[in-house]
Amino acid sequence: MNKGRVMRPRGIVSIGGGLAALLVLTVVVEAQHERGYPMSKEGVPTGSRQDERVVLNLNEQASAGMKLTMREHLEAISAIVAALGRQDFEQAARVAHDELGFPKHHQAMRREAGASFPQKYHELAMAHHQAAEDLAKVIPSKDLKSILPQLERTIGACVSCHRVYKL
Ligand code: HEC
Numbered sequence: 001m002n003k004g005r006v007m008r009p010r011g012i013v014s015i016g017g018g019l020a021a022l023l024v025l026t027v028v029v030e031a032q033h034e035r036g037y038p039m040s041k042e043g044v045p046t047g048s049r050q051d052e053r054v055v056l057n058l059n060e061q062a063s064a065g066m067k068l069t070m071r072e073h074l075e076a077i078s079a080i081v082a083a084l085g086r087q088d089f090e091q092a093a094r095v096a097h098d099e100l101g102f103p104k105h106h107q108a109m110r111r112e113a114g115a116s117f118p119q120k121y122h123e124l125a126m127a128h129h130q131a132a133e134d135l136a137k138v139i140p141s142k143d144l145k146s147i148l149p150q151l152e153r154t155i156g157a158c159v160s161c162h163r164v165y166k167l
Pocket residue numbers: 027030033034035056067068070071073074075077100121122124125128154155157158159161162165166167
């Protein structure tokens with residue numbers, strides 16, 4: 001095999017691939033924070049960033065329900081990027097609305113029944129559903145210059161909450 005040869009992805013595929021890579025990176029970084037910081041041999045945290053996230057203190061059932069919803073959120077982002085890559089705008093809009101918009105919020109609430117959340121958590125959750133609804137609305141324009149920034153805002157809403165809260 002010729003190792004020196006580099007494939008040059010083009011157009012939407014390259015944009016979609018870049019976004020997917022960015023998202024995976026974001027989640028991996030968040031996941032590392034979830035499990036704590038890398039430890040040196042002496043057990044001293046080596047990361048320079050302090051973990052100042054607020055603990056949500058959910059019961060086991062609500063916590064399992066929330067994590068299931070979260071994994072579905074990530075699958076939804078992946079499905080949206082894939083559909084945009086195929087230029088299947090109808091499918092992308094449907095996933096954005098059904099899987100990340102307000103219908104998803106109602107399902108998430110049922111799964112987290114009985115749990116109470118800080119007001120700011122609610123606000124971040126609503127901002128994320130609203131961003132997804134706005135994304136669903138802009139996708140039928142088929143204009144990637146409008147769609148991609150809104151996709152970024154939607155993913156940014158995931159990141160904003162992950163920066164502040166943990167289980
Ligand atoms: C309102 C807050 C909030 C929003 C919005 C949010 N998340 Fe989360 N998510 C969390 C919290 C809290 C955790 C647990 C993190 C921890 O304990 O370290 C989590 C965990 C996860 C996990 C790990 C699930 C598991 O099984 O451990 C994934 C994946 C995830 N989120 C993806 C997403 C994606 C993708 C989005 C946006 C489409 C999103 N989240 C939006 C709060 C949020």
